[in-house]
Amino acid sequence: MTDVATTTATESIDEFAARGRAWLADNMPRVDPDNLPVALRAEQSSWDRAKELQKRLYEGGFAGLCFPREYGGQGLPLAYQKAFTAECRGYEMPLILNVPSLTICAATILDMGTEAQKRERISAAIRGDEILCQLLSEPSGGSDLAGVITRADRVGDKWIINGAKTWSTSAFAADYGLMLARTDWTVPKHQGLTMFLVPLNSPGITMRRIKEVNGNEEFCEEFFDGLELGDDAVVGEVNNGWEVASRQLHHERRAVGGGSEFASGTDSDNAEEMPPDHVAYAEVTGQGDDPAVQALAGRALVRRIVKNQLIDHVGSAIGNGSLPPNAGTLIRLFQAETTELEVDTALAIAGTAGVIDEGEELSGLLDSIGVRYLSRQTGSLGGGSSEMARNVIGERILGFPREFAADKGVPFNQVKRGRT
Ligand SMILES: Cc1cc2nc3c(=O)[nH]c(=O)nc-3n(C[C@H](O)[C@H](O)[C@H](O)COP(=O)(O)OP(=O)(O)OC[C@H]3O[C@@H](n4cnc5c(N)ncnc54)[C@H](O)[C@@H]3O)c2cc1C
Missing domain, CATH: 1.20.140 (Butyryl-CoA Dehydrogenase, subunit A; domain 3)
Known part of the structure; x- marks a missing residue:
């Protein structure tokens, strides 16, 4: 097994950046700034390449800089990540692993997951072994996230999942997805939700690609037909999934806006994002x-x-x-x-x-x-x-009054939906 380098606690940002510069020159492929590579997100080969590059970063001690050490990171402040990112310009980096895998999903598991989920999933993502995705939006709509109708029913000691998700970014390349489902229909909508960490190769999941108007096929839709999950798949507490989802949305807003401490490298090094x-x-x-x-x-x-x-x-x-x-x-x-x-x-x-x-x-x-x-x-x-x-x-x-919501405080099974 390769020894993984770790950063010393006393290393200054400048020393760290200098070490990063030297390591990058020896270990990562250089790119021509006038002819930047394009990592086509719809191609499996792009994800395989990103995993390979992420493994190199991990072995060099430059992956997951702001994640805690016990979960595979380096436990460093944001300033170190910023310094390393600045050094990464001109090198091929696994940028497509940033969103949603590291900046949204791993960040949410870090905040809300069990100790086992953190140790296993976050470190596998940082090592470049696994990719995480988000399974939130449904065919009936994505804005009203608390109104999801994918159901998780308790049968014996298992959860049985039935429903559908859509617009899942890069799910075809992912290993696990954070999936919000309804576990209690008798309480108002925010109170009966649970977040699950779903292994995407499980029986009971059918995944299809969605073809977009620009020809891209990165997004997926998933159908759950009797998918079985154990309690170890629950993230946070049963029926407290809204808290997990809120945390996930918080990380998503920061990641999409470009402000996540868990992003490594910069999108301006990818021709597609320039x-x-x-x-x-x-x-x-x-x-x-x-x-x-x-x-x-x-x-x-x-x-x-x-x-x-x-x-x-x-x-x-x-x-x-x-x-x-x-x-x-x-x-x-x-x-x-x-x-x-x-x-x-x-x-x-x-x-x-x-x-x-x-x-x-x-x-x-x-x-x-x-x-x-x-x-x-x-x-x-x-x-x-x-x-x-x-x-x-x-x-x-800004503290403006809340938008009127006809379903506020109403048990979800009494909320009118569609034509019902
Ligand atoms: C690039 C991209 C990546 C995505 N990745 C993922 C992913 O990885 N996982 C995932 O689960 N989903 C993903 N999505 C889906 C995304 O979260 C949804 O598209 C979004 O939440 C909106 O949901 P919707 O498309 O169903 O529109 P709807 O919710 O049906 O809304 C339709 C329109 O009505 C407006 N509207 C709705 N409610 C209100 C309101 N209360 N006040 C004012 N206006 C309102 C909306 O703004 C929108 O213009 C992705 C989408 C895109 C474009």
Whole structure:
């Protein structure tokens, strides 16, 4: 077995960064900044490659930096992760393992899981042996998460699961999923839920890929037909799943907004995630000197800068308690709005070259913008919609009155659903 390096408690951030720099140079593949690799999330090979790279990081002592040591991490403060991430630029990194596996699912298990779940699942994810995913949204809707109708019935000493989940990011590549189910129908909706950690290769689960408008097939839907789980699959307490889900949403908002301490490497090292280069588009289309185009590009660039500042500001304000944990929603909303503005601006500058593939140099730079435009709103849905984010900001941060809910305090089996 390979010896795993650990960080010494007395190592300064600068010393740690220097050690990281040297280790990266010796152990991780370099990437050409002008021709960044694309990790296609719908391809199994991308996940296999990410696991291999994660294993290298783990063996070098540079995986899971902010996770506790007893669960496979290095137990270091965020400043060390930031320093290492800065050193990672120019290297191929297993970025696709960040969301949702490490930043959302492992983070939630760390907060809410049993000792065995933490020791087994978190360390397997950090080692690059396993991938975790989220099984929350259902075909009947995702915004009203507390209204899930997948059921977990107690039969003897087992839980029997029946129902369906959808939009599960990268579930096809995952080993375990955090799945919210209803365990008590006689109490109001938030009180009868339980979170389960589901091994995805179990009998009783049928998984299918969903084909999106841009041709991608990363998302999955799962059907549970008599899936059997034991008590060891329960995360948190039975009927207290809403607390676990709330924690999960908290981590999701921070991860999607770019503010998670459990993320390693930066998305700007993955060509698929790179923000559009508006200035290059203006130049290549001969509009570089057009003041109207410069104004468009400038507006998008300013928004990007403000977003990055906001991530730091809100992240440290949550850390020092001057903003509540829900404030992660501010980052999440601003990130989604910024992405839409950036892609809209890119398409406005590219014009028809953004949608016509003529196989020429001009089109080669611009034709991906049209495809990207098709999925520009994913950031406004994934991790909860922007409308729901505005509700959270209004009600939980600004203290506005809560939205009226007809099902408030009503036992779930008496709540009218659909046509019933
Ligand atoms: C990129 C991406 C990744 C995702 N990954 C996962 C995943 O890994 N696991 C998972 O379980 N799900 C995942 N989802 C699903 C996502 O959580 C849902 O799409 C989201 O919660 C919205 O649910 P819905 O699509 O069912 O829309 P609905 O809930 O049906 O909502 C439809 C519309 O009504 C609006 N609306 C609903 N209720 C209100 C309200 N009270 N006030 C104001 N407006 C309201 C919504 O904002 C939305 O515009 C992902 C989605 C995307 C796009």
